[in-house]
Amino acid sequence: MQESKFAACLTILQESGSEFILVGGVAAVLQGAPVQTFDIDIVYSRTAENLQRLLGVLHSIDAIFRIQPERRLSPNLTHLDGTGHLNLLTRYGPLDLLATVGNGLTYQDLLPHCRQMLITDSVRIQVLNLDFIIALKEQLGSEKDRAVLPTLRQTAREIKKQRGDANG
Amino acid sequence: MRADEVENQSARASDYSPDGVDLSLIRWFISLTPAERLAFLEDQVSGVMKIRALNAGE
Numbered sequence: 001m002q003e004s005k006f007a008a009c010l011t012i013l014q015e016s017g018s019e020f021i022l023v024g025g026v027a028a029v030l031q032g033a034p035v036q037t038f039d040i041d042i043v044y045s046r047t048a049e050n051l052q053r054l055l056g057v058l059h060s061i062d063a064i065f066r067i068q069p070e071r072r073l074s075p076n077l078t079h080l081d082g083t084g085h086l087n088l089l090t091r092y093g094p095l096d097l098l099a100t101v102g103n104g105l106t107y108q109d110l111l112p113h114c115r116q117m118l119i120t121d122s123v124r125i126q127v128l129n130l131d132f133i134i135a136l137k138e139q140l141g142s143e144k145d146r147a148v149l150p151t152l153r154q155t156a157r158e159i160k161k162q163r164g165d166a167n168g
Numbered sequence: 169m170r171a172d173e174v175e176n177q178s179a180r181a182s183d184y185s186p187d188g189v190d191l192s193l194i195r196w197f198i199s200l201t202p203a204e205r206l207a208f209l210e211d212q213v214s215g216v217m218k219i220r221a222l223n224a225g226e
Contacts, residue, residue: 029216038197
């Protein structure tokens with residue numbers, strides 16, 4: 001099966017052994033939310049081993065900072081070890097690496113709120129569940145986040161309703 | 169500006185508008201041709217449908 005670019009990017013990350021969680025718009029779309037999104041957002045574990053793995057992957061997919069693409073600046077270990085967001089452009093499209101989300105929530109904090117999803121016939125990744133994505137966006141409260149909330153909430157309601165119907 | 173200063177500037181260069189919109193993403197998408205934009209969207213939609221089908225029933 002021909003992989004989409006974002007599935008190919010996530011597959012490379014997963015097969016490298018990197019520890020990450022898919023969050024944000026693509027995570028919501030994969031769970032059924034009909035919203036348009038363009039970049040892959042992942043929260044990553046900041047252990048030293050994981051930063052090394054991630055750095056290798058980023059180099060292999062030609063990751064550069066998106067803000068000044070003409071400079072072709074590549075992320076390094078110091079960038080990955082920071083606490084901010086790295087907005088990158090790769091050969092597979094935009095990829096955002098987040099050390100934390102919301103009020104400083106880390107990879108470890110988010111793990112209990114994940115579900116595993118297949119992204120190819122054989123590759124599973126951790127995806128932040130839709131209810132927690134909604135909670136994060138409610139917490140962030142920017143105009144952009146608020147704009148998408150009604151669609152996410154209704155999607156979550158429909159999923160629960162369908163599960164209830166199926167179980168009932 | 170020194171190279172390391174440029175790199176550090178880029179590292180915190182999450183360029184968001186006050187209402188939370190990622191401006192670097194918009195600039196990247198604008199930089200594509202209309203055909204490239206459409207191809208990106210088609211690839212993404214196709215990929216999403218495949219992954220949803222793989223996870224149907226879970």
